Amino acid sequence: MGPGLADPRLEILVPEAELRARVAELGAQISADYEGRDLVLVCLLKGALFFCADLARAVALPLRLEFLRAASYGAGTTSSGSVRIGELDPAAFAGRDVLVVEDIVDSGLTLARILEAIRGTGPRSLGVCCLLHKERERSHAVPLRYVGFRIPDRFVVGYGLDHGERYRNLPHVAVLAPDGAPERG
Numbered sequence: 001m002g003p004g005l006a007d008p009r010l011e012i013l014v015p016e017a018e019l020r021a022r023v024a025e026l027g028a029q030i031s032a033d034y035e036g037r038d039l040v041l042v043c044l045l046k047g048a049l050f051f052c053a054d055l056a057r058a059v060a061l062p063l064r065l066e067f068l069r070a071a072s073y074g075a076g077t078t079s080s081g082s083v084r085i086g087e088l089d090p091a092a093f094a095g096r097d098v099l100v101v102e103d104i105v106d107s108g109l110t111l112a113r114i115l116e117a118i119r120g121t122g123p124r125s126l127g128v129c130c131l132l133h134k135e136r137e138r139s140h141a142v143p144l145r146y147v148g149f150r151i152p153d154r155f156v157v158g159y160g161l162d163h164g165e166r167y168r169n170l171p172h173v174a175v176l177a178p179d180g181a182p183e184r185g
Contacts, residue, residue, distance in 0.1 A: 009176055009177045010157070010158075010167075010170075010174040010175070010176060010177075011174055011175045011177070012172050012173075012174050013151060013154070013156060013172075013173050013174055013175050014132075014149055014151070014159075014172060014173040015172050016171040016172045018149075019054075019148075019159055019171075019172065019173065020054070022148050022149065023051070023054045023055055023058055023148070024058050026055060026058065026129060026146050026148060027055055027057070027058020027059045027060070028058070028060075029146065030055075030058075030059050030061075030099065030129065030146065031058075031059050031060040031061050034059075034061060034097055034099075035061065037097045037124075038064075038095075038096045038097055038124070039059075039061060039063040039064070039096070039097050039099060040063065040064040040065075040066055040092060040093060040096045040097065040098045040099070040123075041055070041056055041059075041063055041064070041065050041066070041099050041101050042066045042067070042068055042093075042098060042099065042100045042101060042118070043065060043066070043067050043068070043101050044068055044069075044070055044100065044101065044102050044103065044110075044114065045067055045068065045069045045070075045086075046069070046160070046162070046168070047102075047103035047104065047160045047161050047162065047168075048101050048102055048103040048131070048160060049160050049168075050159050050160035050168070051101060051103055051131045051148075051159060051160055052065075052101040055101060055129065064092070064096070066089070066092050066093075068085070068086055068088065068114065069084075069085075069086035070084065070085045070086065070110050070113070070114055085113060085114060085117055088117055088118065088121060090120075090121040090122070092121075093118055093121040093122070093123045094121055094122045094123065095122065095123070095124050096123055096124055097123065097124050097125045097127075098118055098123040098124075098125065098126050098127070099126075099127045099128070099129055099145070100114060100115065100118065100126070100127070100128045100129070101129050101130075102128060102129070102130040102131070103130070103131050103132065103159075103160050103161055104130065104131065104132040104133075104134065104156070104161060105128075105130045105132070105133050105134065105142065105144065106134050106136070107140060108140035108141060108142045109140050111128065111130075111140070111142045112140035112141075112142050115128070115142060127143075127145035127146070128142060128143065128144050128145055128146070129144075129145060129146035129147075129148075130144055130146070130147055130148065131148040131149065131159070131160075131173075132148060132149055132150075132151050132156065132161075132173065133147045133148075133149070133150050133151070134150075134151055134152070134153050134154075135150055135151065135152055135153060136153040149173075151173075154175045155175065155176050156173050156174060156175055156176065157170060157173070157174055157176045158170030158171070158172050158173045158174045159171065159172065159173050161173065163176055
């Protein structure tokens with residue numbers, strides 16, 4: 001039994017095999033789209049770490065990796081409404097093709113603030129690759145160039161996503177129900 005499978009609050013939403021296959025597809029598409037360009041993947045910590053590592057290995061191009069910490073959730077299951085962004089190194093992005101790698105797009109607030117900050121550094125181009133895109137209205141519209149999976153508006157964990165810093169190590173994406181039973185949609 002894999003990590004977290006004994007937790008009755010978890011219901012697998014995206015199995016490990018589907019994650020691996022989709023990441024390979026995204027890597028192939030990014031390789032084709034950015035061939036011959038100076039690509040920088042920006043991994044948003046901590047949630048996108050697993051996705052970004054697998055995606056970087058699936059991209060068949062020389063690339064740069066940068067890491068950026070941003071947070072709006074804290075230990076809760078809803079956004080706090082304020083975004084904290086770590087320090088940006090403008091030299092890492094200026095004149096380059098930048099692809100932000102995000103774990104999940106929910107309200108769009110965090111991603112909108114990150115894109116605004118990176119735009120200020122003068123990248124040649126700026127795009128977003130997200131693993132999960134919640135099907136809901138957004139308070140902040142953000143352009144998504146690549147989307148792994150569209151999911152229902154549920155709180156999910158696994159494959160880097162957490163609840164109170166737990167569950168990141170799950171090899172799949174699962175719905176976490178707060179009341180002790182798997183959440184049903």
